[in-house]
Amino acid sequence: xxxxxxxxxxxxxxxxxxxxxxxxxxxxxxxxxxxxxxxxxxxxxxxxxxxxxxxxxxxxxxxxxxxxxxxxxxxxxxxxxxxxxxxxxxxxxxxxxxxxxxxxxxxxxxxxxxxxxxxxxxxxxxxxxxxxxxxxxxxxxxxxxxxxxxxxxxxxxxxxxxxxxxxxxxxxxxxxxxxxxxxxxxxxxxxxxxxxxxxxxxxxxxxxxxxxxxxxxxxxxxxxxxxxxxxxxxxxxxxxxxxxxxxxxxxxxxxxxxxxxxxxxxxxxxxxxxxxxxxxxxxxxxxxxxxxxxxxxxxxxxxxxxxxxxxxxxxxxxxxxxxxxxxxxxxxxxxxxxxxxxxxxxxxxxxxxxxxxxxxxxxxxxxxxxxxxxxxxxxxxxxxxxxxxxxxxxxxxxxxxxxxxxxxxxxxxxxxxxxxxxxxxxxxxxxxxxxxxxxxxxxxxxxxxxxxxxxxxxxxxxxxxxxxxxxxxxxxxxxxxxxxxxxxxxxxxxxxxxxxxxxxxxxxxxxxxxxxxxxxxxxxxxxxxxxxxxxxx
Numbered sequence: 001x002x003x004x005x006x007x008x009x010x011x012x013x014x015x016x017x018x019x020x021x022x023x024x025x026x027x028x029x030x031x032x033x034x035x036x037x038x039x040x041x042x043x044x045x046x047x048x049x050x051x052x053x054x055x056x057x058x059x060x061x062x063x064x065x066x067x068x069x070x071x072x073x074x075x076x077x078x079x080x081x082x083x084x085x086x087x088x089x090x091x092x093x094x095x096x097x098x099x100x101x102x103x104x105x106x107x108x109x110x111x112x113x114x115x116x117x118x119x120x121x122x123x124x125x126x127x128x129x130x131x132x133x134x135x136x137x138x139x140x141x142x143x144x145x146x147x148x149x150x151x152x153x154x155x156x157x158x159x160x161x162x163x164x165x166x167x168x169x170x171x172x173x174x175x176x177x178x179x180x181x182x183x184x185x186x187x188x189x190x191x192x193x194x195x196x197x198x199x200x201x202x203x204x205x206x207x208x209x210x211x212x213x214x215x216x217x218x219x220x221x222x223x224x225x226x227x228x229x230x231x232x233x234x235x236x237x238x239x240x241x242x243x244x245x246x247x248x249x250x251x252x253x254x255x256x257x258x259x260x261x262x263x264x265x266x267x268x269x270x271x272x273x274x275x276x277x278x279x280x281x282x283x284x285x286x287x288x289x290x291x292x293x294x295x296x297x298x299x300x301x302x303x304x305x306x307x308x309x310x311x312x313x314x315x316x317x318x319x320x321x322x323x324x325x326x327x328x329x330x331x332x333x334x335x336x337x338x339x340x341x342x343x344x345x346x347x348x349x350x351x352x353x354x355x356x357x358x359x360x361x362x363x364x365x366x367x368x369x370x371x372x373x374x375x376x377x378x379x380x381x382x383x384x385x386x387x388x389x390x391x392x393x394x395x396x397x398x399x400x401x402x403x404x405x406x407x408x409x410x411x412x413x414x415x416x417x418x419x420x421x422x423x424x425x426x427x428x429x430x431x432x433x434x435x436x437x438x439x440x441x442x443x444x445x446x447x448x449x450x451x452x453x454x455x456x457x458x459x460x461x462x463x464x465x466x467x468x469x470x471x472x473x474x475x476x477x478x479x480x481x482x483x484x485x486x487x488x489x490x491x492x493x494x495x496x497x498x499x500x501x502x503x504x505x506x507x508x509x510x511x512x513x514x515x516x517x518x519x520x521x522x523x524x525x526x527x528x529x530x531x532x533x534x535x536x537x
Contacts, residue, residue: 022105027052031117031202032191035110040096044117044202046089051101056081063102117202118195119144122187124209127176129507135211139163139175139187143201146170148194156190170196182213215507217532222509223437223516224533225249225398227283230266233457233523238269242276244533246516249324250280253314254287257296259306261314262287270318277537279321281355284311286327291380294330298337307341308348315354322355324398332368332383339389346393359398359518360385362423373408388430395435398518399427402441411447411493415440416478417505424512433513440505440517442525444496457524461496472496479504499528506532 028035029050035041056079064071066087073083091097097112120143127138139159147153147170154165154173163175179185188206218224225247228234238248253263261284273280286294297303311323325345330338342358349356361382368378391397404419405412413419420438428436444461447453461481465472468485475482482495509517519525 021055023053023055023057023103025051025101025106025108026054028101028108028110030110030112031200033200037108037110040111040113042115042198042200043087043091043112045091045093045114047087047091047112047114048202049083049085049087049099051083053081053083053103053106057103061103063100065098065100065102067097067099115197115199118147118193118199120189120193120201120205122189122205122207124185124187124207125513126211126507126511129215129511131216131504131507134178134180135183135215137177137179137185137209137211139185139207141173141175141187141189143171143193143195145195145197145199148196153189153193156193157187158190159187160185179211181211181215183211185209185211212510215510216503217534218506218509218517220534220536222514223247223396224536225281225437225516225518227251227519227521228269229521229523230264231523234521235269235523237522237525239272241530241533242272242278243535243537244530245276245278246536247279247281247321248273248522249518250282251285252282253284255284255293255297255307255327256287257293259297259303259310261307261310263314265318274319279355280319281322281324281357282320283324283326283359286330289329291329291331291334294327295334295337298327298330298334298341301340301344304341304344305348308345311345312348312352312354316352320354322349322357322395324357324359326359327384328359328361329381330384332379335384335386338384339386339393342390343393355395356393357396357398358385358390358394359400360387360390360427362399362401362427364419364422365426377408387427391431391435396437396515397431397435398437399424399439400518400520401439402520403445405445405495407451407453410450411445411453412495413475413478413480413482414443414445414495414497415505416475416480417508418478420505420508424508428512434515436512436514437516437518438505438509438512438514440502440519441497442502442519442521442529444494446492446494448490448492458496458498458526461494464492464494472498474501497526499526499531502526502529503532 030041031043031047058079059073059075062073062083064073074085091114093114093116095114099110101108120141123140125138127136129135141157150167159175161177163177165173165175167173186208188204191201191204193201223246226245228238228248228250252265253261256262270280297307327338346356363382370378401420401423402415404415443455443457445453445455465483468487470483470485472481472483480495480501481498484493
């Protein structure tokens with residue numbers, strides 16, 4: 001019997017029922033929070049009940065009513081002290097319900113009110129990575145509503161190793177620490193954290209993150225895209241490093257105003273790439289980087305379709321893996337039209353089994369409200385790219401994170417790390433980082449004044465230093481090399497990237513979780529650059 005033990009006392013001829021000893025309630029939890037009979041428990045639309053008593057009883061001894069209707073408890077197969085079950089759901093928000101719990105000698109009643117649960121997310125990433133240093137790790141916990149008690153949230157957060165906790169506001173906390181390369185970090189947030197609005201978290205949240213063992217080389221699986229031009233130094237560099245390149249992007253093709261192509265493909269490069277498993281993804285630029293040519297194509301749907309079809313036909317005839325659109329000096333007023341071209345090409349290319357990527361000029365916050373030449377630069381160059389919209393159509397974007405200082409600026413770094421970080425922070429908004437490559441320059445800029453510069457290879461930069469008795473110096477604030485010299489009565493300021501300065505930039509590839517690198521260009525690089533690129537095959 002459910003409420004007693006039937007025992008026959010032999011010799012007395014009497015039938016006596018001894019009641020089962022009563023059980024005592026030890027704890028009741030609804031959605032991982034203690035419940036009380038004195039006030040309504042706030043629960044999620046799919047609440048879970050846990051009841052603990054002081055001794056084990058069979059499942060048939062429980063009596064559970066939900067809004068007056070019995071619920072059959074799960075049968076674990078043997079007596080147990082713990083009852084766990086999910087209540088009927090989903091329940092309507094702000095509805096009220098009654099649950100009654102019965103067992104031998106026990107009867108308790110609880111009132112439930114359904115509220116939207118407090119949501120929490122946990123993410124782990126590396127921040128401000130530096131070459132030759134341990135990894136800086138940040139665990140970010142974000143709540144959908146402000147929490148009621150910061151200390152409670154901190155107590156229920158468990159992170160591997162030592163961390164410093166700081167709150168951005170009552171909805172977001174950071175747990176920062178340093179970890180050795182190659183280590184694994186785990187973070188777990190327990191359930192039951194209360195929100196200021198009376199809601200609370202109902203499920204634990206966990207995340208795990210593996211710190212790369214090496215952040216100053218481009219690991220296999222990260223794309224190495226090398227830009228190629230038809231020069232002897234580019235040719236020699238390509239053929240010397242075939243096994244270290246995933247994708248070669250030759251600057252062979254121009255798109256004309258009528259959507260036809262002008263191209264100068266080199267068969268020996270094509271054959272070598274195919275033989276070594278290198279994807280060939282040529283650039284296609286608006287002819288002479290002419291904004292009028294770009295507009296003629298962009299503004300005409302028929303020409304956009306014709307260009308896409310011509311590119312597919314050329315790719316099929318040459319065995320290309322895809323194309324990279326490199327339309328530059330496009331005015332910002334044509335931004336939506338450029339997005340339309342990429343959308344049209346993506347549809348056509350993907351149907352033909354070809355990839356599509358786009359070379360884009362990154363921006364900084366405030367570029368659109370700058371003044372003088374910087375506003376002109378936004379309106380005539382960098383403002384044409386709608387990064388999130390382009391990323392939705394293209395397979396990836398190659399961010400040209402170089403030419404920080406250029407033909408319209410005074411002398412300065414080609415790609416200083418502070419500027420690169422600012423460019424990534426702004427331009428990655430709304431863009432999946434795994435669809436972005438980090439642009440790296442392998443050249444120098446040599447200024448004799450604003451608007452007067454020349455550019456060439458690292459080898460040429462070192463030749464100039466030797467010719468004019470200059471000593472290149474490392475600028476630690478920019479992670480770039482620099483020297484000045486005088487030639488024929490004119491002062492020069494020269495900035496360039498060495499293999500070591502590029503090595504110092506590679507941690508950003510891992511910090512931001514990017515797809516890989518895009519390097520301009522083959523033949524300009526410091527020979528030691530190739531030590532940063534393990535064999536791809």
